[in-house]
Amino acid sequence: MQRLSISLIALTALVSSASLGATASAADPAPTAADAATLDKAVKGIETFYSATTDFKADFTQEVRRAHIARPLKKSGHVFYIRPGKMRWDYTQPDKVYYISDGDILWSYEVSSKQAVKMSVKDSELYDSLKFLFGEGDLRASFDVRLGSEKDGLRALILTPKTGQKNYKTLTLWARPTTWEIARTELVDPLDNVSTITFTGASYDKLKPEAFQFKPPKGASIQDLTQSPPPQPLEKDKVP
Numbered sequence: 001m002q003r004l005s006i007s008l009i010a011l012t013a014l015v016s017s018a019s020l021g022a023t024a025s026a027a028d029p030a031p032t033a034a035d036a037a038t039l040d041k042a043v044k045g046i047e048t049f050y051s052a053t054t055d056f057k058a059d060f061t062q063e064v065r066r067a068h069i070a071r072p073l074k075k076s077g078h079v080f081y082i083r084p085g086k087m088r089w090d091y092t093q094p095d096k097v098y099y100i101s102d103g104d105i106l107w108s109y110e111v112s113s114k115q116a117v118k119m120s121v122k123d124s125e126l127y128d129s130l131k132f133l134f135g136e137g138d139l140r141a142s143f144d145v146r147l148g149s150e151k152d153g154l155r156a157l158i159l160t161p162k163t164g165q166k167n168y169k170t171l172t173l174w175a176r177p178t179t180w181e182i183a184r185t186e187l188v189d190p191l192d193n194v195s196t197i198t199f200t201g202a203s204y205d206k207l208k209p210e211a212f213q214f215k216p217p218k219g220a221s222i223q224d225l226t227q228s229p230p231p232q233p234l235e236k237d238k239v240p
Contacts, residue, residue: 086212168188
């Protein structure tokens with residue numbers, strides 16, 4: 001489904017992905033002309049679907065498999081998007097955590113600790129790489145793209161960033177071949193942790209823009225990451 005990610009998106013904690021074919025092995029068969037034709041269809045289908053979608057909401061489940069830890073971390077909640085760039089992830093289980101963006105500023109808020117963090121969305125590498133999910137950009141400009149396997153009626157499209165992306169190694173989009181709507185994402189981070197997000201109950205009805213505004217509640221502790229760090233004093237200006 002829609003624009004995840006930020007993801008699915010500017011939230012590296014959200015979008016996720018991968019071991020289901022994230023990297024090619026020496027045993028993989030060489031791609032055929034039919035594979036290339038299907039890949040072209042998949043890329044065009046996903047880009048067309050998301051460029052035509054303006055509003056989206058769904059339930060989601062997330063499973064995070066951490067390297068060297070056997071038990072996965074499971075979360076769930078609701079996700080909402082309005083193009084271009086507005087998103088909201090309401091985590092309800094196991095803890096209440098909110099990620100809310102108006103397209104420029106991204107807030108995260110943890111209810112139990114009353115900790116709010118303010119970030120700039122579009123300065124992030126992840127947002128720039130995944131802007132096709134907001135109806136912008138194109139897949140092949142940002143990624144090396146190849147087809148993965150088929151499973152549960154979905155086709156995998158495996159994306160490897162072309163530039164030095166620091167937030168993740170690979171992103172796999174699992175899409176429905178009939179519409180090229182994304183039903184699941186899998187992301188592998190630099191530490192080989194795998195986060196999988198599955199969407200259900202999708203709706204494309206109009207949403208209210210005011211739901212993507214956030215004001216920290218009274219008593220919240222706020223960390224503002226949009227402010228530039230203060231300049232360091234020159235050596236001659238330091239107090240001995």
